[in-house]
Amino acid sequence: MPEQDPYPRVDDVLALHRHDPTRLVQMLRDLQEAQGWLPPPVITELARKLGVSRARVEGVAAFYSFLHLQPVGYYRVLFSDNITDRMQGSQALLEYLCNKLWVEKGKVSEDGLLSIDTTSCTGLCDQGPGLLVNGWAIPRLSRERLDEIAELILARRPLAEWPQHLFHIEDNICRRDILLDHNLTPGEAIRAALARGLGTAPARPVSGRSWREGIPAAPPGPVATLEEIKRSGLRGRGGAGFATGLKWEACRNAPGETHYVVCNADEGEPGTFKDRVLLTRYADLVFEGMTVCAYVLGGGRRPTHGFLYLRGEYRYLLEPLLACLERRRREGLLGRDICGERGFDFDIEIHVGAGAYVCGEESALIESLEGKRGIPRNRPPYPVTHGYLGQPTVVNNVETFCAAALVAARGADWYRARGTPDSTGTKLLSVSGDCERPGIYEYPFGVTVREVLEDCGARDTQAVQVSGPSGSLIDAAEFDRRLAFEDLPTAGAFMVFDASRDIFEVVRNFVHFFAHESCGFCTPCRVGTAMMRNVVDKIHAGRGAQLDLEEICRLRQVMHLAAHCGLGHTACNPMQDMLKRFRPAIQRRLKSLDFEPAFDLDAALARARAFTGRDDAGAHLPAESETP
Amino acid sequence: MNSFLLDGAEIPFEPGQTVIQAALAAGHYIPHLCYHPEFVPHGSCKLCTVRADGRPTAACTLPAQAGLKVESETEELNDLRRTLVQMLFAEGNHFCPSCEKSGNCVLQALGYDLGVMTAGFRHFFLDRPVDASHPDILLDFNRCVLCKLCVRASEEVDGKGVFSLAGRGIQRRLIVSAESGRLADTDIAVTDKAVEVCPVGVILRKRVGFRVPIGRRRFDARPISAQALEDAPRKPEHKHE
Ligand SMILES: Cc1cc2nc3c(=O)[nH]c(=O)nc-3n(C[C@H](O)[C@H](O)[C@H](O)COP(=O)(O)O)c2cc1C
Ligand code: SF4
Ligand code: SF4
Ligand code: FES
Ligand code: FES
Numbered sequence: 099m100p101e102q103d104p105y106p107r108v109d110d111v112l113a114l115h116r117h118d119p120t121r122l123v124q125m126l127r128d129l130q131e132a133q134g135w136l137p138p139p140v141i142t143e144l145a146r147k148l149g150v151s152r153a154r155v156e157g158v159a160a161f162y163s164f165l166h167l168q169p170v171g172y173y174r175v176l177f178s179d180n181i182t183d184r185m186q187g188s189q190a191l192l193e194y195l196c197n198k199l200w201v202e203k204g205k206v207s208e209d210g211l212l213s214i215d216t217t218s219c220t221g222l223c224d225q226g227p228g229l230l231v232n233g234w235a236i237p238r239l240s241r242e243r244l245d246e247i248a249e250l251i252l253a254r255r256p257l258a259e260w261p262q263h264l265f266h267i268e269d270n271i272c273r274r275d276i277l278l279d280h281n282l283t284p285g286e287a288i289r290a291a292l293a294r295g296l297g298t299a300p301a302r303p304v305s306g307r308s309w310r311e312g313i314p315a316a317p318p319g320p321v322a323t324l325e326e327i328k329r330s331g332l333r334g335r336g337g338a339g340f341a342t343g344l345k346w347e348a349c350r351n352a353p354g355e356t357h358y359v360v361c362n363a364d365e366g367e368p369g370t371f372k373d374r375v376l377l378t379r380y381a382d383l384v385f386e387g388m389t390v391c392a393y394v395l396g397g398g399r400r401p402t403h404g405f406l407y408l409r410g411e412y413r414y415l416l417e418p419l420l421a422c423l424e425r426r427r428r429e430g431l432l433g434r435d436i437c438g439e440r441g442f443d444f445d446i447e448i449h450v451g452a453g454a455y456v457c458g459e460e461s462a463l464i465e466s467l468e469g470k471r472g473i474p475r476n477r478p479p480y481p482v483t484h485g486y487l488g489q490p491t492v493v494n495n496v497e498t499f500c501a502a503a504l505v506a507a508r509g510a511d512w513y514r515a516r517g518t519p520d521s522t523g524t525k526l527l528s529v530s531g532d533c534e535r536p537g538i539y540e541y542p543f544g545v546t547v548r549e550v551l552e553d554c555g556a557r558d559t560q561a562v563q564v565s566g567p568s569g570s571l572i573d574a575a576e577f578d579r580r581l582a583f584e585d586l587p588t589a590g591a592f593m594v595f596d597a598s599r600d601i602f603e604v605v606r607n608f609v610h611f612f613a614h615e616s617c618g619f620c621t622p623c624r625v626g627t628a629m630m631r632n633v634v635d636k637i638h639a640g641r642g643a644q645l646d647l648e649e650i651c652r653l654r655q656v657m658h659l660a661a662h663c664g665l666g667h668t669a670c671n672p673m674q675d676m677l678k679r680f681r682p683a684i685q686r687r688l689k690s691l692d693f694e695p696a697f698d699l700d701a702a703l704a705r706a707r708a709f710t711g712r713d714d715a716g717a718h719l720p721a722e723s724e725t726p
Numbered sequence: 727m728n729s730f731l732l733d734g735a736e737i738p739f740e741p742g743q744t745v746i747q748a749a750l751a752a753g754h755y756i757p758h759l760c761y762h763p764e765f766v767p768h769g770s771c772k773l774c775t776v777r778a779d780g781r782p783t784a785a786c787t788l789p790a791q792a793g794l795k796v797e798s799e800t801e802e803l804n805d806l807r808r809t810l811v812q813m814l815f816a817e818g819n820h821f822c823p824s825c826e827k828s829g830n831c832v833l834q835a836l837g838y839d840l841g842v843m844t845a846g847f848r849h850f851f852l853d854r855p856v857d858a859s860h861p862d863i864l865l866d867f868n869r870c871v872l873c874k875l876c877v878r879a880s881e882e883v884d885g886k887g888v889f890s891l892a893g894r895g896i897q898r899r900l901i902v903s904a905e906s907g908r909l910a911d912t913d914i915a916v917t918d919k920a921v922e923v924c925p926v927g928v929i930l931r932k933r934v935g936f937r938v939p940i941g942r943r944r945f946d947a948r949p950i951s952a953q954a955l956e957d958a959p960r961k962p963e964h965k966h967e
Contacts, residue, residue, distance in 0.1 A: 152887075153889060454894070615895070616895040618894050626813065662784075
């Protein structure tokens with residue numbers, strides 16, 4: 099033993115990642131490939147060779163759902179557990195597979211062959227239920243498909259040999275507008291940005307501020323492009339709707355050695371999958387928008403660098419995206435002297451996430467990019483001035499970069515012609531749930547909820563969850579509201595629930611989601627989301643009472659007032675909307691009108707009954723003694 | 727000198743100070759748990775939440791700005807703080823009467839000072855075994871409030887990295903730097919800053935228990951709101967940036 103390094107792969111992986119500790123999450127992902135989990139000696143070895151404490155490496159690994167510090171099955175099957183998966187029968191299918199393969203949910207089978215569990219929404223809502231097997235997505239589950247999967251597992255067929263049809267994912271584009279119909283050729287938006295402003299007066303200071311010493315005067319292109327983005331009225335598509343032009347300008351004006359362009363492709367909001375389709379079919383447009391941003395930030399005069407943060411669930415998109423980057427390098431659209439512009443150097447790296455919704459929050463995303471746990475930072479300072487490695491950083495959503503490329507190519511006036519004055523352009527919606535045609539719909543901003551419902555073939559609709567669990571749950575009285583920043587803002591999710599659905603179960607699913615995804619940094623969210631989960635489960639178990647509603651209100655206030663990031667601030671939205679608009683859904687679940695203990699004495703005696711082998715009436719407490 | 731208003735009182739500050747640092751230095755108390763004058767503010771417990779120009783925010787991480795109007799001693803905010811203390815008590819397993827930290831414990835002292843009279847929430851009863859492997863130090867994970875002070879003290883002052891926080895959500899927990907997971911297999915020493923810094927009863931020295939009888943401990947003598955002002959550096963200094 100002593101003469102041989104027992105874990106040679108650690109060295110290979112370290113070399114692959116240039117011993118760069120910011121790539122820790124990527125290293126852990128790669129190391130896990132070998133055995134499906136990270137044995138303790140591997141963590142020790144990696145920490146020692148990186149020169150950081152072992153606890154720090156273990157702390158990072160233990161943060162991400164898809165990194166395992168305990169032995170796992172050779173096949174790890176994770177059923178997507180969004181409400182839309184459940185509506186498509188995922189729970190019964192999970193049970194079916196467990197029974198078929200003789201394994202208990204959440205446990206590794208005795209022979210170590212497999213484990214079956216659930217995971218947060220995998221973004222296959224329009225073709226669910228979905229699952230991940232060893233990180234690879236499989237949509238449209240049915241008993242037949244699970245039979246096929248079970249056979250492959252029992253035959254121990256390596257994943258690479260599984261039939262491709264299992265992994266085929268549809269785009270389901272149902273309605274196109276200017277973005278999905280863009281017709282741009284690769285490079286067109288960049289060339290338009292380079293050409294823009296040619297002929298205008300050279301080198302004027304950016305919005306009255308002077309460039310810092312030592313940096314040559316800016317060529318007109320970047321400034322003119324920035325002005326165009328500002329004039330287009332483009333606002334971020336990731337949720338908050340911040341003006342993209344102002345963000346780019348603030349970053350451009352911030353001093354720093356390197357300016358970073360980060361594309362947020364974490365798409366973790368349940369019910370959202372439009373970024374998946376953009377990355378599948380429109381990757382060139384995404385990268386084009388990022389390159390335009392780099393041009394605005396760097397102007398070809400100072401260093402810029404790009405990252406795309408791809409959620410782990412979209413792992414299967416990595417190779418096609420890398421191939422697209424490689425092709426763009428060959429075509430002179432990335433790398434050195436882009437499009438022949440001397441000094442305009444920019445390249446893009448892809449980081450793959452590892453299962454953490456909170457990493458979609460921009461400062462948590464940056465922490466994760468730096469190889470840390472994805473915990474949102476204290477702000478100020480904001481990423482535009484102090485982002486990746488403390489440098490000025492723009493973080494934008496996938497769709498925002500696509501729209502920016504359109505503006506760069508076709509101009510602000512053309513773009514503004516679509517949408518409303520406060521919400522210019524178009525928005526992609528991810529439509530799922532109770533409707534005939536789930537999929538991607540592109541509309542000009544200002545479309546009413548009703549129009550979308552009609553187009554997707556929804557009938558007898560009771561409620562729509564707009565923008566996902568962190569957005570708003572609306573009822574039929576509000577279907578004439580408009581999807582736009584000034585009325586109903588949305589990041590794209592549009593989940594439809596018809597009259598047969600129990601809104602309490604919808605909300606309970608979302609409450610569990612937030613409890614599972616809370617990063618655990620701040621008291622209100624860490625403890626509050628878990629308490630909220632306990633309360634809804636208590637109500638679900640038929641032990642709810644009026645007093646529980648009071649606890650819900652208290653938790654809601656605390657999280658709203660004191661949570662550290664948007665996750666905690668919005669975690670109570672579904673509950674709040676149910677109490678406001680669907681009160682009977684929770685009220686009819688309450689057992690007594692004042693107090694009901696969570697503790698069920700008779701149920702607690704189940705173990706004793708099991709030991710004694712009894713289950714007769716005499717081994718149970720009389721029903722009335724349950725309530726004091 | 728620049729100043730801001732805290733509950734109507736004018737608080738002078740120096741550039742770089744946060745609201746809590748300036749307030750404490752000027753003799754004004756804002757309740758806090760994870761903030762420690764010798765370390766960069768962490769901002770996780772949220773006990774120090776104030777309203778600054780109306781917006782709720784943590785006072786320990788908020789940079790002081792001239793003219794800012796800060797409210798702290800309001801019914802709303804003290805209610806919030808009481809609820810947060812209750813949530814922390816419900817999360818861990820705190821049995822004060824048998825705890826060696828009783829009377830020296832910041833969480834307990836905050837509870838008394840803020841007037842927390844009831845449990846308020848159902849407890850989680852998380853299963854957190856203690857680690858008694860080390861000859862000189864006991865780790866009782868049941869009482870951790872996840873303030874990260876020990877992690878930072880060990881890294882920044884002791885230069886060791888004995889501790890880290892792991893897990894997510896309610897599973898967030900303290901871990902030690904050893905393959906075995908046992909404190910005995912780390913290079914911690916009983917003289918480390920990390921051992922001294924824990925505000926609650928997680929990291930305890932062995933064989934000194936109850937040497938000072940309960941009743942004559944730090945927060946038995948005076949409430950934490952008075953004690954904190956005594957401890958606060960009167961001018962800004964951050965030894966461990
Ligand atoms: C918990 C949480 C999760 C988020 N997830 C995403 C996400 O998956 N994708 C995204 O683009 N923005 C997400 N955001 C918003 C980002 O923080 C950020 O505002 C956005 O990426 C900025 O891009 P935009 O201006 O182009 O919208 C999330 C925010 C929070 C608080
Ligand atoms: S740590 Fe503090 S609050 Fe917890 S049991 Fe000990 S004295 Fe009580
Ligand atoms: S052990 Fe003590 S110092 Fe360390 S994180 Fe927990 S409460 Fe804070
Ligand atoms: S992945 Fe199944 S609903 Fe989102
Ligand atoms: S003291 Fe400010 S958040 Fe803990």
